[in-house]
Amino acid sequence: MRLVVVGAAGRMGRTLVKAIHDTQGCVLSAAIERPGSPALGQDAAALAGLPAGGVKVSDDALAAFVEAEGVLDFTTPEATVAFAGLAAQARIVHVAGTTGMEPQHLAKLEAASRHAAIIRSGNMSLGVNLLAAMVRKVAATLGTDWDIEIVEMHHRMKIDAPSGTAVLLGEAAAQGRAVELAEARVAVRDGQVGARQPGTIGFAALRGGTVIGDHRVIFAGAGERLELAHVAEDRSLFAQGAVKAALWGRGRKPGLYSMADVLGLDKF
Ligand SMILES: NC(=O)C1=CN([C@@H]2O[C@H](COP(=O)(O)OP(=O)(O)OC[C@H]3O[C@@H](n4cnc5c(N)ncnc54)[C@H](OP(=O)(O)O)[C@@H]3O)[C@@H](O)[C@H]2O)C=CC1
Numbered sequence: 001m002r003l004v005v006v007g008a009a010g011r012m013g014r015t016l017v018k019a020i021h022d023t024q025g026c027v028l029s030a031a032i033e034r035p036g037s038p039a040l041g042q043d044a045a046a047l048a049g050l051p052a053g054g055v056k057v058s059d060d061a062l063a064a065f066v067e068a069e070g071v072l073d074f075t076t077p078e079a080t081v082a083f084a085g086l087a088a089q090a091r092i093v094h095v096a097g098t099t100g101m102e103p104q105h106l107a108k109l110e111a112a113s114r115h116a117a118i119i120r121s122g123n124m125s126l127g128v129n130l131l132a133a134m135v136r137k138v139a140a141t142l143g144t145d146w147d148i149e150i151v152e153m154h155h156r157m158k159i160d161a162p163s164g165t166a167v168l169l170g171e172a173a174a175q176g177r178a179v180e181l182a183e184a185r186v187a188v189r190d191g192q193v194g195a196r197q198p199g200t201i202g203f204a205a206l207r208g209g210t211v212i213g214d215h216r217v218i219f220a221g222a223g224e225r226l227e228l229a230h231v232a233e234d235r236s237l238f239a240q241g242a243v244k245a246a247l248w249g250r251g252r253k254p255g256l257y258s259m260a261d262v263l264g265l266d267k268f
């Protein structure tokens with residue numbers, strides 16, 4: 001499968017180039033960065049720590065997309081919306097791992113998915129998507145006298161909070177309770193905030209060092225606590241999930257899909 005990596009010089013971009021290199025049946029057809037990026041003209045494989053492969057980083061996304069079958073996109077919400085539009089024009093699979101997406105971005109992705117298979121997830125790992133299924137089940141089993149808190153920690157360079165994974169886990173908990181996350185969510189506490197409101201789903205985001213991605217969902221009851229956690233030890237698991245998603249999406253009809261669809265799990 002001919003794959004384009006956008007944001008190819010980023011932390012995930014370089015990991016994706018390596019994952020494509022390591023996957024039989026996949027080839028890097030182009031590597032894209034924004035206009036003005038210092039990475040333009042550099043060899044994408046060399047940037048990823050591999051022997052040079054001859055694919056130079058460029059800023060011409062549409063020209064790259066029309067020659068490809070899929071795009072792997074871990075960039076920013078604005079860029080991802082633009083790339084989804086181009087993927088729709090080129091009728092190629094779009095794997096969107098970008099987090100921090102707001103409702104207006106999601107609406108544009110939904111519109112693009114009328115013409116392209118788009119697979120979007122805040123976390124492409126098997127472990128987190130299994131965890132989400134467990135969280136939904138536990139939240140459906142326990143009453144609202146069990147408080148739900150989601151704690152995440154990431155590296156110091158992460159720009160969005162709470163993490164896409166934390167939001168995905170919060171959505172799973174909300175689905176289990178048959179409520180809307182937007183109504184139940186408490187993401188900021190500072191000062192005299194008062195006692196916890198029953199039924200709310202709380203988030204806490206920690207940032208520091210080089211942490212790849214830690215997530216813990218805490219169900220706190222009277223006198224006992226249940227905690228479900230996931231620790232990502234290497235970015236390659238997200239990249240391998242993204243490549244798997246692209247292969248799954250090849251030949252699939254246009255639509256907005258999740259990693260749970262790819263893995264055959266409950267949808268989140
Ligand atoms: N779903 C999942 O499993 C995972 C999701 N993520 C998410 O992926 C995203 C990227 O993370 P990470 O790799 O750490 O971030 P980085 O900042 O390291 O990488 C993002 C890259 O995208 C580039 N970029 C930004 N805008 C454009 C554009 N318009 N055109 C082309 N390239 C662009 C950036 O360039 P420049 O720096 O020059 O702006 C940068 O090279 C985040 O939202 C993160 O949360 C991360 C890991 C796993």
Ligand SMILES: O=C(O)C1=N[C@H](C(=O)O)C[C@H](O)C1
Nearest residue numbers: 099122158163164165212213
């Ligand atoms: O920015 C990151 O690094 C990560 N982002 C994703 C998120 O926001 O959940 C996934 C992973 O935890 C790493």
